[in-house]
Amino acid sequence: MAQYANYDDRELADLLRQHDHKAFNEIYQRYWKKMLLIAWNHSQDNGIAKDIVQEVFVNLWQRCNELHIENLPAFLATAIKFQVFKYYQKEQRRSELAKENYLFNDISLDEEKLDARFLEEFINGIVEEMPERCRLVFKCSRTQGLKNSEIAELINISEKGVENTLTRALKIIRCELKNHGISLLLVLQILDSLRK
Numbered sequence: 001m002a003q004y005a006n007y008d009d010r011e012l013a014d015l016l017r018q019h020d021h022k023a024f025n026e027i028y029q030r031y032w033k034k035m036l037l038i039a040w041n042h043s044q045d046n047g048i049a050k051d052i053v054q055e056v057f058v059n060l061w062q063r064c065n066e067l068h069i070e071n072l073p074a075f076l077a078t079a080i081k082f083q084v085f086k087y088y089q090k091e092q093r094r095s096e097l098a099k100e101n102y103l104f105n106d107i108s109l110d111e112e113k114l115d116a117r118f119l120e121e122f123i124n125g126i127v128e129e130m131p132e133r134c135r136l137v138f139k140c141s142r143t144q145g146l147k148n149s150e151i152a153e154l155i156n157i158s159e160k161g162v163e164n165t166l167t168r169a170l171k172i173i174r175c176e177l178k179n180h181g182i183s184l185l186l187v188l189q190i191l192d193s194l195r196k
Helices: 004-005 009-017 019-045 046-060 071-090 093-100 111-128 132-142 148-155 159-179 186-193
Strands: none
Touching: 004 019, 009 019, 009 071, 019 046, 019 071, 046 071, 071 111, 071 159, 111 132, 111 159, 132 148, 132 159, 148 159
């Protein structure tokens, strides 16, 4: 087991895909406390946080041979946040959570809009873990609404470079959503409802 402590995250993720139980144990030992803290920060409840961390690690083991994990801590943190969302959705406490943590102005707290807000936060979490240039180009395009030519001029790369980077960013998002069992069509429907 000692040799596994010397492996980096990518090596452990590769071994995990081969159903290596010792690699899984090392990942668990390396990250369970950090994931518990993230779960607690989002739930403010020790019992819920422990259940969520356990669920994420059980799911990681059960689906290990089908997951393509680029960044292990980012993957686990995103999985924790999504599991918190699912917990509150299941327990019908999302409106309480939303009132405490989100400012909706004139938007009503109906089910569809809450789904959209949480999903938007989930995607924002994925974006924040992207490589720097990828994150910058994506935010310029999607958040600031800049055209490819404007982004190219702003960060001093070609328009083709902007297109390639956006394609990469969208691929990362699609892959993470797929890994968490969320269809892109559902995402687009929910986000579209938020804009109405």
